[in-house]
Amino acid sequence: MIESNSTYYKTISILIDLLLVNLAGYLGYIYLYGNSDSNDGHQFSVLHILLINFVWFNVTQITKLYQDMFIKDAIPTIKQSFWSLFFFSVVIIILVIYLRDFSISYKLLITTGLLFTPVFFAGKIGFLLLRRSKRSKLINYKDVVIVGAGPLGQDLKSYLDKNPHLGYKVVGFFDDALEKLGQRYILGNVDECIDYVKDSNVKEIYCALPDRALKKIDVLMRQADKAMIRFKLVPDVKDYFKKNVMVQLYGHLPVLSPRTEPLETLSNQVIKRIFDVVFSILVVVLVMSWLVPLMAILIKMESKGPVFFKQLRSGKDNQSFYCLKFRSMYVNGEADTKQATPKDVRVTKIGAFMRKSSIDEMPQFFNVLLGEMSVVGPRPHMLQHTAEYSALIDQFMVRHFLLPGITGWAQVNGFRGETREDGSMEERVKADIWYLENWSLLLDLKITFLTIWQVLVGHKNAN
Secondary structure, eight states, X not given: OOBTTHHHHHHHHHHHHHHHHHHHHHHHHHHHHTTSSOSTTOOOOHHHHHHHHHHHHHHHHHTTTTTTTTTSOXXXXXHHHHHHHHHHHHHHHHHHHHOTTOOOOHHHHHHHHHHHHHHHHHHHHHHHHHHHHHTGGGBOOEEEEEEOOSHHHHHHHHHHHHOGGGOEEEEEEEOOOTTTTTSTTEEEOGGXXXXXXXXXXXXXXXXXXXXXXXXXXXXXXXXXXXXXXXXXXXXXXXXXXXXXXXXXEETTEEEEESSOOGGGSHHHHHHHHHHHHHHHHHHIIIIIHHHHHHHHHHHHHXXXXXXXXXXXXXXXXXXXXXXXXXOOBOOOTTTTTSOOOTTOTTBOHHHHHHHHHTGGGTTHHHHHHTTSOEEESOXXXXXXXXXXXXXXXXXXXXXXXXXXXXXXXXXXXXXXXXXXXXXXXHHHHHHHHHHHHHOOHHHHHHXXXXXXXXXXHOXXXXX
């Protein structure tokens, strides 16, 4: 991944942003105070300016704003720009409050921010638009060869060809299969590889030979080291891992996980728990405080039985817990074994309304406060259904790595309600696993918003 003159472009970008920071501060100062001495008693000095530049430079290094400028996609670039501006503002405000010698008018800070923010983001968007058309020209492509012209090697070439921004150009293959020699892109057999790359000034070799060729791989790797050629091994694990994997090193041992799990990180767990608790407290105080007595009256008026319905369901790590709901059915003996269906005779009139509007799920915010559920996560199933589906769907139990949720990615994408249709549960499981692998606080906020919107407009699969 070599960018043409990457250090040059990185340096230019840093200098431009520093210039914008200083220019915004200067224009803000001129706008507020002009050339007069009336500056609210807050004097600027060279040390102030140096400290501001120092803070901006270090914040952008922490957020990695200027790293991989031509490789990063647009959304990560905008996110890093936002966090750079946010942390820069926080640090400057802290300095103004606690550092006596760093006394700057809040009026000047606000004015500078209003001037700098739109110009800064406009510059980043302009860069992304310019990069879009000239991205390939800004990259210095590195010639590489692939040893092994089998399916793995062909997949690798296809991926590199489809992603030119990575900076690699595949010159050809080396393979010992006689039937492949002479074909297009086949440059010779494996023994000829090292001599070819030395003569052709190729600096990297990708080895995609099968596991059974371990001895040949070892020899090739040693030869590459002696010739100062970078050697990269592509393990043949595609039959086990169908998508991106997470690689960790335990000493010298590479350990591959079939999926990334953001919520395995303690900081992410804390963030998600804070969101769950704060959101649930707001719902309990603002909604449940009057909704519970109202629904209790309506439920009791139509049928005998408890206001709340408790049902054992599968939770995180497949530990069962009592999931709370407003009772929406007449008391019956099939509640723990049979799913509700459209026009189910067991459902009361007020129950039909609650199920259609998802009001029956509201007591689960108490489950969230107890730590048994999350606001967003895979929906919990009855114990019997967990046993049934786990026997039929290979990855069904993976969804139990997470706390179950009141709503989830599957639900906002239409996979809710009864699951009698062929393939509907498989699609729900895929959506739940996608959520597990791609969790972020912004994703939780998005799912929560979409859920509220669907409750307001109604959902065809609610029953």
